[in-house]
Amino acid sequence: MILMSPAEPGRKFIDSPAMTQGHGTVSLKSRNRNSRQLLSSSEDEQYQKERVVSPEIMCSLKSRIANKQNVANVTRNQLSTSHILDASANMTISKEKEERIRRQKEKQEEFRKHLIAKQQNNVSVDNTKNYCDDTALLTRRDLTNTDENSLLTEDSDLLLNTTKPSNNKSVIIVDSREINGAQDIVSTLRFNHDINVVAAQLDSCDYVVSVRMGVDRKQWSEFSNGTNRAKMTERLLEMCDFYERPCLIIEKDKCKPEEKGRILHWTKYVDKTLVHLIQSKMTLFFTENQLETASIVADLCQLENRKNCAISCPINLNTDQQNRVKFYRSIPHLSYVHCLFLCNNYKTVASFLCSDVKTIMTNGKMTEERASNVYNYIRRTFDTQMLPSNYG
Template identity: 20%
Template sequence: MYVFKSLYANKIFMHLEHPYLKKDLIEKRYYQESIINSSKNKNSLIVLPTGIGKTIIAIGIIAYQLEKNLFKKILFLSPTKPLAKQHEDSLKNLLNFEKEKIMLLTGQIAPKSRKAIYKQSQIIVATPQVIENDILTNSINLDEFCLIVFDEAHRTIGDYAYNFIAKKYFSNNQDNKIITALTASPGYDRDKITEICNNLFIEHIEIRKEDDADIKQYTHQIKKNWIFVELNYQYKTALNLLEKTANKPIKALNEAKIIFGSKPSKKQLLFVQNEMMSKIRNNKNPSYFNYISMISQLIKLNYLIELLSTQGANQAKQYCDKLKLEQSKASKNLFNNNDFKLGLIHIDKLAQNNEFHPKIQKIKEILINEIEGQKKAIIFTQYINSVEQILNSLKSLDDKIKPVKFIGQHIGNTQKQQIEILDKFRADKYNVLVSTSVGEEGLDIPKVDIVVFYEPIPSEIRTIQRRGRTGRQKTGSIHILIAKNTIDEGYFWASKAKEKKMHKTLQELKNAFENPGVVLKQKKPTLADFAPANEKITIIADVRESKINKKLSELANKNNIELKINQLKVADFVLSDRLGVERKQIDDFIDSIIDKRLFEQMTSLSSSFLRPILIIEDVDAANIFDLKYSRNINIDAVIGAINSISIDFRIPIYFTKDIHQTCDILICLAKREQTEKNRSVQIGSARKVQSFEEIQEQIIGSFPRINRNIAIKLLDEFKSIKNIVNANLDKLIETESIGTLRAKKIKEVCEWERK
């Protein structure tokens, strides 16, 4: 097997040599060669500073796997389409491999077309959501792959698609399969880093820092400037009034021993808010509602204070305008507070007079002093409103400053627009990007000489990503703007501490992997973990139920389930030829009562399946009556709906605490129907063969003014259609829910003669 080694391309540079790498294109760097050789046969987490060549390492490992597993496929995953397109271009430019076999897959490509691409290509670059969906619909076979590259691997926590893909990758056959995970910063929290390692079955960690000996020669000096700005008198006056507004609720909450201290953080407030909401479910003490309202006031005030002190008066005013429209008790109490009213007056004056935050002036000074020739800058801010204000202020400067807005899809720029903006930035049509967090992660923004943080951020991951935008190809500068005596200072120090802790934790984990018997190494599943049950069962699931479908797919091997994804017209799950299940999370259940969808859905369910079932998720049956405290609906309406479903529609109701319980019930029901009752299940078999009772209900229910529920009452009373037709008018009138008008209509229809 070919080992990576260097090749002199000329007297100055050396290049990596491999049959599957194009000659003389990849500069040899010893740390990259070392990481490729140590990681090419192991599930590896590779942590490198932004701009140091993580993609090159991935390409090196891909080249090795192409040679080792000639007939296997390779999957390169990236969180966004622009990033995925970037990687596709890099693979085509650097690999000595047929370009037509390197394909990009995104959600814009139809599922049928994707199936053809899987057959034709050997290297697939894709977004994870596409692969997740194709796994669920059995459109992709992960046993055909020998390597999956997970870019921006710090996302592999919680319910992100990377977790599901990794589990399915190793669920059947584990031979000749590896994972390469790339990130600049997996986070500082040991538990989260461990979670990432476990989710990706990591066996080996490679970590490099900017000041490591083998990295240092490839990095350029970065000048870091921490610029503290002083707020003017008007800003300080407004902030003092807002802080005075908070004094009363803070005092009351301290006296109640709900919070402790005079300046509770956002994290503390959110925690105690959740605690109080939990208490309300078990104790209807009216004072708890007042405490929750006070906590809500403080959360809103904290956010307003942060906006005013770190972003500016215009951003604060826009938030206040939104608060005015709210009908909550917390918002009303704020606007009734005299100190708050005075604070608003000052904020309005600052906004009307265009008294921008002093950070704006500092940005102008930085760019005027440092932008010259071909130099470029990127300005980061967390808030879209700040992007607009910075952009407008820069447009008034001289012609050498050419700013452009660079924001995410959900707030303005489509992915196509993002790519176009970056192309124009490369072509020098713009030289300043004013960006939200979309510019932090992964995107190839080359030759940025100046990075400005409009505010420090407490996340060490995002700080590292922002910082990595400069110093890639030459010396760069970073300017971090900090408003004195504000939350900016706390965020700045928090980020530094977290980054330091991250490197320490990663080194500890790296050392742990090198010791035999480490728990993390044992996380990789064995085939015994996926041992199937004796009899296979089928669950047909609606394609829109993506979250629970993913969970069912994870359980498929262990429970010997064949999960079929289809567009179902009725029900969310078909478990046999007679059993259909509608699943509603509690919020959707309440909403469907309010907007009157519920009974239409139950009518369709009960008329389509001999054994319909409703599952209400995220609630205990014992706590269903507490819904009036968290939803804007009378509890009588909820009880009435439940009674109607179970009595009138004759649909059994299951209550489940969470998605896991719902999966358990679906699996148990499917096993009972298909193995114990020998019922079949097929796509398109949802329509049932009706019983005589149901045919009777359908016939009587077709009479004018008679719905299915009234039809059931008539049949319960008269026992047959014949008896209903022959009954006299008085007898019909006496029947529950019929009355004179309906009775006359029944007789009229029964006795009318065709002409």
């Protein structure tokens, strides 16, 4: 039997085999816990060490940040400087542009003034030439008729403007329907014969070659068709009334190449019509195609020019002149060319209404018989009771 001392009351319990085994398990757990704590503390210390930045690194970072800020400031300053330079450059460019535009306007204004002065000089020269031509014309007429010259010099309302255009081209007035129906004739007259072709609405013929000559063109099928007899007769009578030398061109129809040898359809109606035309003052021409028609029209125009019967008045009219031409065309026995001459040789319609037969004949480029008919028409008497009482 072993006795325990009071100072060691639990020794036997600890030293017992069962207690010794349990104490070993507890110590193992404590050691594991301590090791885990040591590991966690070492990791925390390592993390703290990693988080701690050395002063050298901090200084380098601060220097880098300062450099970046300096670079940003320099870039900002450069951008502001570039914006200022761009603005100043734009202002300079705008000023240069305004200055260039101003110089261009000054040059344009100077050129406009120079052009106006040149046109005025040309107008004065043309007026001088017109005056000389009119003086020569009046002198020639004075040799034949002194009374006519005296009447012209006394009338202050007349504007003698009967000279040829400045381009010295012959003028032919063509009906507007011929522009679409006979393009080859119009083109040939313009380009091959160098003739100034002017389109207008004509009533009694297709071409006005001169003051006294009108030309009408008919195709053979239209001429030989008896159903068109009344219409054709009326048109030819009107042409004989308006012009002293009417002409009729009978043009062969266009045919296919295999029909070139075909004989024309000749009837008693054609013979009778030709006989009546030959007995009248009508001049007949027969052509094969539109080129021959254009050649004949050009030859007639040159012939009339040599006889001093060309269309020498201005053709381009303003609105007021067009209205006056409409008024003159309402008078019987006046052709379109006569109306043009009256419009250009009279300032107003009142001066025309106050003229006598000789003056109308001279300024209208017409015969004495026609001028007398016009004078009688504008001076005719009528019953005032036949006027309408209400003009509204």
